[in-house]
Amino acid sequence: MTATTRTLESDIAIPDDVKENVFITSVNGIYNWARSNSMWPMVFGLACCAIEMICTASSRYDLARFGMEVFRATPRQSDLMIVSGTVTKKMVPTIVRLYNQMPEPRYVLSMGACANGGGPFKEGYAVVDGIDKFLPVDVYVPGCPPTPQALIFGLMTLQEKIRAQSITSVPWYQKDGELTGIVPIPVLGPDLVDLRQVDVIKDEANKTKLVTTEA
Amino acid sequence: MVEILDAPEEQTLTTPDEAIAALKTQFPGITDDPRDGHEALMVDSADLLSVAAALKNDLGFEYLSSVTGVDLIKDDKLEVVYHVYSIEAGGGPVTLKVQVPRDDSASVPSLTPMWRGADFQEREAWDLYGIKFDGHPDLRRILMWEEFVGHPMRKDWKEAFYEEDHKPFGSRWPGGDVVRMEELNPFGKNVRYPDGWTPTGNEYDVETNMYGMIQKASDEIPGLKTDKVTVNIGPQHPSTHGVFRMVVTLDGETVVALKPVMGYLHRNHEKIGERNTFIQNIPYTDRLDYLSSMCNNHSYVMAIEKLLGTPVPERAEWIRILMAELTRIVNHAWALGFFINDIGALQTPMLMLYIERELVLDFFEAVSGARMMCNYMRFGGVAYDLPEHVRGQEIYSFLDTLVNERIPAGMDDFLALIDKNEIANARMRGVGILSREDAINTSMAGPMLRASGVNYDVRRAEPYSYYDQLDFDIPVYSEGDLWARYKVRIDEIYESLKICRQVLGYLKATKGAPYQPEGKQQYNIRAPKAGDVYSRAENPKGELGFYCKVNAKATNLDRYHIRAPSFINLTTLEQMSIGHKVADLVAVLGSIDIVLGEVDR
Numbered sequence: 128m129t130a131t132t133r134t135l136e137s138d139i140a141i142p143d144d145v146k147e148n149v150f151i152t153s154v155n156g157i158y159n160w161a162r163s164n165s166m167w168p169m170v171f172g173l174a175c176c177a178i179e180m181i182c183t184a185s186s187r188y189d190l191a192r193f194g195m196e197v198f199r200a201t202p203r204q205s206d207l208m209i210v211s212g213t214v215t216k217k218m219v220p221t222i223v224r225l226y227n228q229m230p231e232p233r234y235v236l237s238m239g240a241c242a243n244g245g246g247p248f249k250e251g252y253a254v255v256d257g258i259d260k261f262l263p264v265d266v267y268v269p270g271c272p273p274t275p276q277a278l279i280f281g282l283m284t285l286q287e288k289i290r291a292q293s294i295t296s297v298p299w300y301q302k303d304g305e306l307t308g309i310v311p312i313p314v315l316g317p318d319l320v321d322l323r324q325v326d327v328i329k330d331e332a333n334k335t336k337l338v339t340t341e342a
Numbered sequence: 343m344v345e346i347l348d349a350p351e352e353q354t355l356t357t358p359d360e361a362i363a364a365l366k367t368q369f370p371g372i373t374d375d376p377r378d379g380h381e382a383l384m385v386d387s388a389d390l391l392s393v394a395a396a397l398k399n400d401l402g403f404e405y406l407s408s409v410t411g412v413d414l415i416k417d418d419k420l421e422v423v424y425h426v427y428s429i430e431a432g433g434g435p436v437t438l439k440v441q442v443p444r445d446d447s448a449s450v451p452s453l454t455p456m457w458r459g460a461d462f463q464e465r466e467a468w469d470l471y472g473i474k475f476d477g478h479p480d481l482r483r484i485l486m487w488e489e490f491v492g493h494p495m496r497k498d499w500k501e502a503f504y505e506e507d508h509k510p511f512g513s514r515w516p517g518g519d520v521v522r523m524e525e526l527n528p529f530g531k532n533v534r535y536p537d538g539w540t541p542t543g544n545e546y547d548v549e550t551n552m553y554g555m556i557q558k559a560s561d562e563i564p565g566l567k568t569d570k571v572t573v574n575i576g577p578q579h580p581s582t583h584g585v586f587r588m589v590v591t592l593d594g595e596t597v598v599a600l601k602p603v604m605g606y607l608h609r610n611h612e613k614i615g616e617r618n619t620f621i622q623n624i625p626y627t628d629r630l631d632y633l634s635s636m637c638n639n640h641s642y643v644m645a646i647e648k649l650l651g652t653p654v655p656e657r658a659e660w661i662r663i664l665m666a667e668l669t670r671i672v673n674h675a676w677a678l679g680f681f682i683n684d685i686g687a688l689q690t691p692m693l694m695l696y697i698e699r700e701l702v703l704d705f706f707e708a709v710s711g712a713r714m715m716c717n718y719m720r721f722g723g724v725a726y727d728l729p730e731h732v733r734g735q736e737i738y739s740f741l742d743t744l745v746n747e748r749i750p751a752g753m754d755d756f757l758a759l760i761d762k763n764e765i766a767n768a769r770m771r772g773v774g775i776l777s778r779e780d781a782i783n784t785s786m787a788g789p790m791l792r793a794s795g796v797n798y799d800v801r802r803a804e805p806y807s808y809y810d811q812l813d814f815d816i817p818v819y820s821e822g823d824l825w826a827r828y829k830v831r832i833d834e835i836y837e838s839l840k841i842c843r844q845v846l847g848y849l850k851a852t853k854g855a856p857y858q859p860e861g862k863q864q865y866n867i868r869a870p871k872a873g874d875v876y877s878r879a880e881n882p883k884g885e886l887g888f889y890c891k892v893n894a895k896a897t898n899l900d901r902y903h904i905r906a907p908s909f910i911n912l913t914t915l916e917q918m919s920i921g922h923k924v925a926d927l928v929a930v931l932g933s934i935d936i937v938l939g940e941v942d943r
């Protein structure tokens with residue numbers, strides 16, 4: 128920082144011996160600077176991408192440089208969920224529950240083709256075609272699997288996003304603002320049921336009923 | 343402590359052909375598979391148990407490698423295919439097939455009383471094909487959830503995004519007026535519900551079911567107020583090596599019962615694989631055991647080469663062996679790292695061999711273009727020849743350094759830290775014991791089998807590629823505990839290095855020789871004739887088998903089944919963990935070395 132070259136034009140009396148050691152910044156600046164450099168991801172490997180995620184955290188790629196090496200095994204201590212791999216219908220209720228258990232502010236990074244949109248397994252009967260059908264995703268990292276460099280780029284993109292946020296407008300500090308909210312946990316019926324879609328399912332059921340009675 | 347197992351004296355071993363002849367004399371009801379290109383014995387479902395007993399007890403075919411279902415929709419039948427091998431005699435399988443009508447009454451006697459290794463595989467056949475196995479102790483769905491409707495691998499079961507029976511889809515090629523079924527789906531998701539179905543609020547709820555299993559049972563000791571508690575571990579848990587779940591009943595800290603729950607990474611490899619053209623399946627095999635993609639490629643292309651009768655040039659075979667053995671080294675390096683991690687040495691041992699793994703991955707990237715998902719082998723060869731340089735170094739000098747210096751030095755460091763370590767030894771010795779008989783009976787494979795004193799390795803028992811021309815040993819330990827599995831993997835790394843050194847010589851000698859069949863590469867291959875084949879290879883995790891069945895002139899497989907070693911090796915998890923503490927349970931799971939992509943497929 129260039130603090131040493133700038134003198135303070137302020138009414139506040141600052142003793143001479145600390146003048147050289149004082150930094151002035153905005154609340155947003157310091158808040159986002161701290162947050163973006165200590166993103167704690169959740170220990171949460173789903174599939175192949177998890178192996179590259181481990182490589183990213185290991186010595187050669189060294190995620191610690193970004194303050195992100197502190198992988199937490201509990202959602203309560205995590206800021207970031209890296210959805211690293213194929214999301215299956217059997218797994219998605221657990222993933223949504225984990226997301227709901229993370230405290231605000233929380234971010235979701237979708238890693239790899241499967242989490243982004245189903246990837247090579249999209250047509251499968253047990254696969255969810257993208258985690259963004261259930262969770263709000265902040266950053267998508269393409270690749271199958273993305274290389275550690277690509278994941279680091281995705282994480283730096285997330286840092287940029289965080290630095291652009293303002294403490295006055297982020298939803299989790301709004302008095303009456305809309306929270307990013309709790310996502311209803313999908314249930315497993317004859318197929319995966321998104322509880323936000325119950326009305327659509329009922330409409331479709333009526334249509335198929337009509338077709339069968341007409342026939 | 344490597345046991346030299348002498349060949350049994352004077353005992354004549356039954357070859358598969360002799361066994362088939364003996365079975366035919368003993369059971370007149372047995373016939374040959376009448377279909378063109380299919381080799382098997384057709385057994386009536388009423389005879390199955392006695393045929394299997396004769397095969398196992400009298401003829402010495404005691405290793406049930408694979409059990410799988412097949413949907414013969416044209417004949418309106420369901421089929422169960424069994425592949426049984428002889429551990430002592432080696433060689434090929436005796437294949438049994440049982441056909442039953444394709445309706446709700448479809449049932450076959452369960453082989454679990456004879457082979458516990460059939461347990462998970464029969465549950466899978468029930469789940470995906472709806473074949474009932476009479477006498478199975480716990481016939482529940484294994485990969486899908488209980489409320490799921492239908493048996494998805496049946497040919498008439500179509501997915502929500504279903505377009506056509508085989509690729510490339512007509513709307514994409516050659517016309518190009520792309521219509522994607524996903525865009526027409528009313529829910530905007532990969533879901534489809536039975537006609538007229540509406541949610542009632544009583545659907546299968548994971549949470550209720552998960553915690554419903556947690557029950558307290560009072561202990562019987564009078565005067566002591568103790569309870570047994572059921573604890574759920576996974577599917578999101580750092581020590582389950584992926585999305586695996588164990589429901590464990592504990593008495594204090596001692597495991598008294600365990601139920602593995604899987605299917606959290608069921609990606610429908612088989613259903614998608616039966617729609618893909620032959621070559622489109624190669625990248626999918628990468629994603630089975632995603633730590634050993636080269637070995638998966640190898641096993642799959644061998645199966646299709648058997649079906650198509652494709653010859654492989656010499657240089658391609660040497661390249662394949664080099665790739666397979668380097669994969670074995672990095673797989674074991676990670677398996678050991680994670681295992682030592684599980685017994686308490688957090689991360690350091692894992693990172694010790696990490697940079698050597700990265701060097702191998704750099705080599706794979708230089709060769710194939712990808713670090714992990716190599717998609718490198720092709721029918722009749724490999725996709726590219728070795729490049730000139732890796733990391734700026736001449737390729738053979740890079741490989742020489744890697745094989746002769748870097749990996750041995752890394753192993754020395756690793757062993758100096760772990761091998762004589764008192765804590766590691768205390769945690770490993772005498773824990774998770776699996777006897778020789780149980781290992782064979784439960785269809786264990788790979789290091790699990792060899793750590794229980796069974797000298798069986800597909801590279802020796804039924805040699806493929808050029809393994810019969812190479813000088814290497816099969817490490818066998820008779821202890822059957824965690825330590826034995828650890829030692830088998832350590833020794834296998836050294837044996838693989840030995841193979842790599844020999845192969846490097848052959849590779850230098852065959853520089854410039856063809857690595858693919860002559861002529862233009864065919865991408866959309868048609869099978870010349872109908873047939874089925876079961877091809878297996880010794881993967882780092884164990885025996886990886888592909889059962890492939892094809893119709894004449896088809897461009898895709900009629901049946902594509904993967905015999906996954908990680909999946910079947912989990913059969914003994916409960917047996918090995920009972921009586922040990924929770925901490926040991928984690929170590930036992932680590933010693934099996936599972937990869938969920940292969941467990942759930």
